[in-house]
Amino acid sequence: MQTSECKLLVTLAEEMNMRKAAERLFVSQPALSQRVQSIEKNWDTQIFIRSQKGLTLTPAGEKIIEYARDVVIKEEKVKEEIHSLNTMVHGTLKLAVASIIGQHWLPNVLKQFVQKYPHAKISLITGWSSEILKHLYEGQVHVGIIRGTPDWKGVKHHILADTLYLVDTEIKSLDELQSTERPFIQFKSDSTYYQEIQDWWHRQFDHPPKRTIVVDQIETCKQMAFHGIGYAILPSITFHEDDPAVYKIPLFDETGLPAKRDTWLLGYESAFELKQVEAFMKIIK
Structure with missing residues (x-):
């Protein structure tokens, strides 16, 4: 196959949808379908099964897509190595x-x-x-x-280490967390961030927050805290000069040093x- 055909198949395998793949490749859907049929004819095997739900790879198609993906990656690598020989920054x-x-x-x-x-x-x-x-x-x-x-x-x-703060429009000190009815707004994370916050909390208090709200993005968490819905623990990297005025209380780790995220x-x-x-x-x- 030519490299262009490999790129076409890789795009199709990523989208598993003729219309979306055609849009990415800047071709019409009939033209894309015709090229796929031509490639399948050259391989003498069916690569994709078409249905109203989209595309499905055949077992032979999986092998061909794996080959096509290797060709695309190797071509990009060679281009990068060639560009790296030049004095000007390309690639x-x-x-x-x-x-x-x-x-x-x-x-x-x-x-x-x-x-x-x-x-x-x-x-x-x-x-x-x-x-x-x-x-x-x-x-x-x-x-x-x-x-x-x-x-x-x-x-x-x-790269950097930014400090952690408890942020709220009403709470002025950590002591208020023991009695407040305001919800603790947290954001989902697969990193160690969530566990670090849990460890910090249990070092400070004997009981969990009375109320919690869990959101999927840190920016959502920040905006909810800045709008007075509850309090949150946020890294300093998220703060900007044009943010509204809120109380920012620094957190400290078990050694007494400012709590940080690397x-x-x-x-x-x-x-x-x-x-x-x-x-x-x-x-x-």
Whole structure:
């Protein structure tokens, strides 16, 4: 197969829907269907089973898609290696970043990157730290930025440590938590953040919060606390100068030091040899 056909099949396997794949590939749905039929004819086997619900891979199709994905990845790798031979920074910088970092820290860094290296491209994935590690292990990205202390054998750089605060529009001291009826607003996380908050709470109090509200995003948690719905524990990275006035009470760990959250940049040694990754590291430093 030609590389373009491999990319077509990979896109179809990602979407498992002819219409969505056609939109991504900027072709009409009939034209895409015709190309798939041509590829299947060349392989002399059916790759996809079509139905009203979408596409399903046949056993032979799974093998062919695996081959196509390998071709696409190898082509990208060769292109990156060729670009790295040039003095100008080219290629695509592939990042997987924890959502909170993508929202509050990364935009300023990427702004400087695109201004200084206009010929480089950026591919960005955001999500939970466990998802970031998965993308790294599978070789889908050059660099991952996660929250918490990572169990990583490759290259890792400490990016920042931000302090934790209890935030509320009414509560002025931690002593008030023992009697307040205000709900504790928490956000879901697969990192160690949730456990760290639980440990801190049990060191301070003998009983759990009287009322809790659990939301799916830290930004939702912040906005609810800032609008007076309840109190939350938030890292300082989420605060901005234009935020409304609220009480921010610093938390301390068991040693009496300010409670903090670490952010780490991870990657394999080979990735840091690429010029676009080297350029990104220069911006960070």
